[in-house]
Amino acid sequence: MATQHSRSAARLMMAPAVILLLGWMLVPLIMTLMFSFKKYLPLRGGDLGWIGFDNYVRFVTSSAFWPSVVATLAIVGGVLAITVVFGVLLALLLNQPMWGQGIVRILVIAPFFVMPTVSALVWKNMFMDPVNGLFAHLWKFFGAAPIEWLSQASLQSIVMIVSWQWLPFATLILLTAIQSLDSEQLEAAEMDGAPPLKRFSYIILPHLGRAITVVVLIQTIFLLAVFAEIFVTTGGAFGTRTLTYLIYQRVLESQNVGLGSAGGVYAIILANIVAIFLMRAVGKNLDA
């Protein structure tokens, strides 16, 4: 009887969160789906009626589409590669005995707490500026011509900025995972004469597998949505217009809501594919 009572109370307590999230998910989603089948130009006539799958076709056949896919893949792939590889190395290093470990940890994690607009602008102006940036000084010091980072190497520059922001996240999670490794196993392997590289690839790396998966999946979801870093550096110019940025431009800048919404539906589908894998990894943990 008590359980019956507490069960209905439990449902009541869950209701606000569930209803809010349901509304937050469904209402805009249904609107986006609806707009995507319409010719909808708020500044040029408004709602001009249903046009079937036209927007979906036009979005993928526009000349901006494939470059945006390439830019998105380059940024997501580049940042993932850098953060995972250096994240593993940094985590291994931070796990070693040293003086001032706590302080080093804080130094490494700090970039994660810097707001995206600040890190993008600091990198853009104080490091990558071709005249006054520190890189320009460094290049000139070695007798090389300064690079115009954000136009000549725009994608690489964005990858660098975003990697700097996300490396702390990867490092911290991988470090946590390494610390849960049974040190006796490693010692036994060392006693048996396994060289460091073998110990790494046969014991440490398999142990990190799950953590790396989680890092890759969570970062992918956030990296697909990178916005502010592009907004304040290149504004989508020089080949840095990602899928997210293209949709943003269609919707708010050129106010072609139908076309942008079709793009939005593609982005939602893409994110959901990644999400399914993440949910599996997280769901497994719930059973344990």
Next chain:
Amino acid sequence: MARAVTQRRKIINTAVAWSIGLLIFFPILWTILTSFKTEAQAISDPPVFLAFDWTLENYSVVMERSNYMRFLWNSVIIAGGSTILGIIVAVPAAWSMAFVPSARTKDILLWMLSTKMLPAVGVLYPIYLIFIKLGILDTRTGLVIVLMLMNLPIIVWMLYTYFREIPGEILEAARMDGASLKEEILYVLTPMAVPGIASTLLLNFILAWNEAFWTLNLTAAKAAPLTAFIASYSSPEGLFYAKLSAASTMAIAPILVLGWFSQKQLVSGLTFGAVK
């Protein structure tokens, strides 16, 4: 002998780790240093590191000229408001899922997580339109609501993870002693849950403070928080490095301090408990 080897290794580790740590931290350090320079020193060739005339002028200029306090206040209200509101909604939900789990609890949790995966840009126009219709575009109220909804899944997850660690026997004992549901929550559970709630509060305040999609797209002059204020420096006039640095330092300093306290909760909070 063995001892000497480990000692030497420790010295090498320390040197390498500190070098890399300082390299990663350098952009932040450089920003802080530049904020104390004059504009001429900020772009001097070759760059000066410490040997410059330290000045606080940039800070006073930024505060006077750009109405900095209003942006700061907007950030505080938006980040604080959305976090507190989120906690108020999430505590009962997380409590019931942790202590009265049903067959569907896992599905509900995963579904909540899935709403977090929805790309913001995909629903940008609907939200924009709803905001115009409700008259809350460029208001703090609007942003509090959106950021609360955006972070609600993380808040529920974090609280759920913490609540699950509270032993159920204590609740049973309280019930045996005749405590009502309300008393149980107020006097037994809350004191035990305070650390978990505090760290959830902290991490989500940080996330909301740094959020830079909705804050950039749904605000203009009135409700813009620090993220948008800093973005306005992307099309500058004249010398501005020192002022940009001062504004940036003021925007990130409080969060760096809070982040320092929250680093332990960061991992389980951001991986939804998948890595502990």
